[in-house]
Amino acid sequence: MKKYTWIWLASILFCLMVVSIGVGEVYIPPIQVVKSFLGLGNSFDSLIIFQLRLPRILLAALAGISLAVAGCILQAITRNPMATPEMMGISGGASVAAVSIIMLFSTQKDSLSISLSYLPLFAFLGATTVAICIYFVAWKKGVSSLRLVLVGIGFYILMNALVNLIVLIGPLFRAIQAKTWLTGSIYGTTWKEVIVILPWLIVLLPIVYFYGRNLTIHELGENTAIGLGIKVKRDRFILLLLCTALTGVAVAFVGGITFIGLIGPHLARRFVGNNYRLIIPVAALIGGVMVVGADLIGHTLLSPREIPAGVFTALVGVPYFLYLVYRSRGQVSS
Amino acid sequence: MGKIFRFISGLILLLFLMALSLIVGTRDIPVQTVVESFTNYHATVDQIIVLTDRLPRTLIAILVGASLATAGAITQVLFRNPLASETTLGINGGASFFMVIAVTLFSGLALNQLIWISFIGSGLTFMLIFAIGRAQTPLQLTLAGTSIAALFSSLTQGFLVLNEQSLEQMLYWLTGSVEGRKLTDIIPVLPYILVGLVLALFLARSLNLLALGEEVSKSLGLSVTVYKLLAGVSVVLLAGGSVAIAGPILFVGLLVPHLAKIWVGQDHRLVIPFSALLGAILLLCADMLGRAIMIHQVIPVGVMTAVLGAPIFLFLVRRSWGQKI
Numbered sequence: 129m130k131k132y133t134w135i136w137l138a139s140i141l142f143c144l145m146v147v148s149i150g151v152g153e154v155y156i157p158p159i160q161v162v163k164s165f166l167g168l169g170n171s172f173d174s175l176i177i178f179q180l181r182l183p184r185i186l187l188a189a190l191a192g193i194s195l196a197v198a199g200c201i202l203q204a205i206t207r208n209p210m211a212t213p214e215m216m217g218i219s220g221g222a223s224v225a226a227v228s229i230i231m232l233f234s235t236q237k238d239s240l241s242i243s244l245s246y247l248p249l250f251a252f253l254g255a256t257t258v259a260i261c262i263y264f265v266a267w268k269k270g271v272s273s274l275r276l277v278l279v280g281i282g283f284y285i286l287m288n289a290l291v292n293l294i295v296l297i298g299p300l301f302r303a304i305q306a307k308t309w310l311t312g313s314i315y316g317t318t319w320k321e322v323i324v325i326l327p328w329l330i331v332l333l334p335i336v337y338f339y340g341r342n343l344t345i346h347e348l349g350e351n352t353a354i355g356l357g358i359k360v361k362r363d364r365f366i367l368l369l370l371c372t373a374l375t376g377v378a379v380a381f382v383g384g385i386t387f388i389g390l391i392g393p394h395l396a397r398r399f400v401g402n403n404y405r406l407i408i409p410v411a412a413l414i415g416g417v418m419v420v421g422a423d424l425i426g427h428t429l430l431s432p433r434e435i436p437a438g439v440f441t442a443l444v445g446v447p448y449f450l451y452l453v454y455r456s457r458g459q460v461s462s
Numbered sequence: 463m464g465k466i467f468r469f470i471s472g473l474i475l476l477l478f479l480m481a482l483s484l485i486v487g488t489r490d491i492p493v494q495t496v497v498e499s500f501t502n503y504h505a506t507v508d509q510i511i512v513l514t515d516r517l518p519r520t521l522i523a524i525l526v527g528a529s530l531a532t533a534g535a536i537t538q539v540l541f542r543n544p545l546a547s548e549t550t551l552g553i554n555g556g557a558s559f560f561m562v563i564a565v566t567l568f569s570g571l572a573l574n575q576l577i578w579i580s581f582i583g584s585g586l587t588f589m590l591i592f593a594i595g596r597a598q599t600p601l602q603l604t605l606a607g608t609s610i611a612a613l614f615s616s617l618t619q620g621f622l623v624l625n626e627q628s629l630e631q632m633l634y635w636l637t638g639s640v641e642g643r644k645l646t647d648i649i650p651v652l653p654y655i656l657v658g659l660v661l662a663l664f665l666a667r668s669l670n671l672l673a674l675g676e677e678v679s680k681s682l683g684l685s686v687t688v689y690k691l692l693a694g695v696s697v698v699l700l701a702g703g704s705v706a707i708a709g710p711i712l713f714v715g716l717l718v719p720h721l722a723k724i725w726v727g728q729d730h731r732l733v734i735p736f737s738a739l740l741g742a743i744l745l746l747c748a749d750m751l752g753r754a755i756m757i758h759q760v761i762p763v764g765v766m767t768a769v770l771g772a773p774i775f776l777f778l779v780r781r782s783w784g785q786k787i
Contacts, residue, residue: 210605214612265776274601275779278545281608282776285549285712288615289768292637297759386612430624439620446613453606454594 130400137413144417145189148424149181153432184317188423188437189416190325191382192392196415197336198374199389200396200408201367204343206276210452212389213375216262216280218255219386220287222372222379225254227291227306231298245324252376258283259372321381328377336370336408343367343404385422385438387445388415394452418444465732468725472739476524479746483520484512487753488760491516514644521648522640523749523763524742526708527718529655529700531741532662534715535722535733536693539669540592545600547716548584548701552610554710556587557702558636559614562621573706574650580706581654585698587614592694638711638764640749651707658699662734665693669730711764713771714741720778 150156156164156173163169164177198213213219229250233242266272266279295306342363345353353360378385396411422440429435484496491508499509534547541551548554560583564571571579587610594606618636668689671679679686704711722736745763748770752761 210602215605215608265780268780277601278604278779279776281550281604282772282779284608285768285775286772289637289712289765289772293761293765293769296637296762296765297756384616386616433624435624436620439616442613442616446609449609450594450606453602 130406133399133406134409134413137410137417141189141413141416141420144420144424145185148185148420149177151424151428152176152181183319183322184423185420186322187317187325187381188419190322190329191378191385192388192415192417192419193412194329194332194374194378194415195385195388195419196392196396196411197333197408198371198378199415200393200404200411201336201343201371201374202389203393204347204404205364205367205371207347207349208274208277209394210390210449211277211280212387213255213371214384214386214389215284216277217258217283217285217287218262218280218372218375219379219384220284220291221258222251222255222376223384224287224290224294225250225376226380226383227294230306231294244320248324248328248377248380251380252373255372255376255379256369258287259368263368317381325377325381328373332370332373332377333412336374337405339363339367339370340403340405340408343408344402347402347404382419383436383438385419386442387449388418388441391418391445391448394448465726469735469739472736472743476739476743476746479743479750480520480524483523483746483750484516486750487511487516488758515641518643518645518648519640519749520746521645522643522708523745525648525652525655526640526704526711527714527741527743527745528738529658529704529741530711530714530745531718531722531737532659532734533697533700533704534717534741535719535730535737536662536665536669536697537715538719539673539730540690540693540697541603542673542675543600543603544720545604545716546607547713547719548697549611549710549712549714549716550604551587551591551607552614553584553587553591553697553701554638554705554712555611555614555618556590557581557583557705558710559583559618560586561705562618562636566621572650573647577651577654577703577706581698581702584702584705588694588698588701636709637762638709638767639762640708640745641760641762643707647707651703654699655703658696658703659738661692661696661699662738665689665696666731666734669693669734670728673728673730709764711745712768713775714745714767717771717774717778718744 146158146161149161150158154176156176160169160173161177164174169177195213198218202211202213202216202218203209226247229242229247262276262279262283265282266276268275298306342353342358345356345358346360346363346367350360353363375389392411392415393407395414396407400406400410418441419437422437422444425440426435426437481493481496485491485493489508489511491512495506495508496512498504499512503509503513530548537546537548537551538544540546557580560579561576564576564579591603591607591610622636668679668684671682671684672686672689672693676686679689701715718741719733719737722733722740725740726732726736745767748766749763751770752763752766755761
């Protein structure tokens with residue numbers, strides 16, 4: 129049964145997307161949405177669906193997928209179930225890079241003066257820089273997973289401060305833009321963003337899946353992994369790059385949507401056990417469901433006002449995280 | 463004798479920095495003018511700057527630095543955890559979240575009403591983290607606190623996005639700043655902070671016992687619950703009072719007690735006053751640096767402490783805490 133978990137998750141994601149496409153200032157019933165997908169809907173509905181709503185929903189799903197997969201990788205290589213790209217400052221590094229770009233190159237009218245496709249690249253570079261810094265600072269005759277997480281928290285706070293600094297130095301109209309983006313909002317997405325993010329994921333996700341077996345072995349510990357013939361250091365580096373790339377791409381477009389990288393892998397492990405070949409697709413789909421769901425709540429709850437999706441993912445994520453911490457009382461952390 | 467000498471030399475340094483803080487800034491003001499603005503007030507531009515901008519921010523920096531550092535020292539004992547502080551436990555974040563909600567919902571609240579909201583926020587967060595984190599390892603407690611802080615900051619930002627008008631005035635304040643306050647703004651906060659500080663000094667001896675562990679303190683005849691409660695009240699007064707006047711300022715409460723312990727050892731009768739002194743000195747320095755580092759632009763002190771504090775935090779993690787925890 130475990131092998132097929134992803135099928136019902138995929139159907140939940142699909143249904144959620146269909147509902148979410150229908151909801152908005154003009155309500156379109158789910159059946160009409162499906163008809164439009166099949167090319168049978170009327171042209172007005174199709175215009176709304178394909179030009180206005182679909183890109184946004186797709187971006188939400190893609191961002192959720194990449195954040196959840198990034199979380200999977202990080203938890204496996206740090207061997208710490210509480211490590212996430214956000215809390216270790218990796219998302220923060222991407223944010224610093226992206227905010228700098230927004231501040232430097234944005235025009236009065238909410239648009240960027242350089243090509244949008246540079247944004248994920250810079251975010252990726254920012255995330256990678258922070259990840260490498262964390263690794264070096266935590267390195268002391270090997271990297272203990274405990275020190276890694278603490279150093280990560282230090283960088284998390286530092287990156288937050290840098291983002292605030294950049295936002296404060298820039299002019300005010302950009303500050304509002306940047307703040308909205310930072311909380312994690314996918315308001316006003318067009319096909320442009322989707323087209324930029326999609327190739328990254330098409331390349332990255334199969335590679336991660338291919339590495340899935342290695343992830344399972346990494347989680348068993350360094351010595352076991354070496355014993356099983358894995359080049360641990362090289363592997364870890366590649367996996368870390370994959371993680372920063374996925375984080376960077378997601379953060380570049382949706383900003384600080386938090387706790388997906390934590391909850392996705394955890395729930396997935398509950399469903400399918402410890403094999404990363406199974407965990408990765410399931411976690412990815414859970415991530416997609418969460419972000420699409422958060423976005424749906426965000427734009428219906430106080431409609432026509434938009435509440436950034438990041439608020440809801442944090443509202444779900446933090447209690448869950450605290451529950452995890454609470455449950456592990458008294459255990460010695462590895 | 464040595465310790466008293468150290469304290470006095472610290473005080474002299476603090477006084478010197480206070481004087482310096484009145485002089486430097488986007489516009490340097492000669493010493494003579496500074497002195498004249500107290501003795502011979504003529505309402506010239508420079509004198510107005512000294513009395514309405516420099517003096518309040520200097521006093522607030524001292525007050526807030528001292529209270530945050532003291533609160534941090536107490537928290538570290540209460541949780542028996544070297545990484546505990548208002549920052550890492552999310553108490554600052556909780557207080558500022560409540561403040562933002564209060565300010566957006568009921569506009570026109572005065573500071574002496576806001577301070578109670580700040581107390582409620584920091585008190586609730588403190589109780590929440592206390593319930594979760596008593597038996598936790600330092601790492602888990604830190605993770606829990608940081609995630610609570612992350613939740614509050616995300617909620618706060620969500621709130622601000624809904625309410626763009628208030629963003630402009632809040633943005634500065636959210637990162638922690640001692641700027642733009644009047645001398646009269648200190649008055650409603652002052653009594654609470656003073657009570658908190660005196661309470662902390664009064665508790666210092668029992669903190670020494672509490673640091674040995676609950677069992678030991680009980681067997682030595684300390685009524686643990688009462689003293690823990692009093693210590694909690696002191697933390698809430700100090701942290702809540704600081705957030706009410708200056709917003710969330712990071713890292714002071716985490717780092718300063720460690721510096722104080724390096725300087726004077728583990729006895730809390732010394733650690734508390736030295737933490738307060740060092741906290742005041744450090745925050746004053748951070749604020750001056752924030753004023754001096756860029757021309758025409760003042761960097762809020764909250765950003766400065768985070769930027770300066772994070773490397774020290776990382777250094778300490780590498781050096782000593784790496785083995786201890």
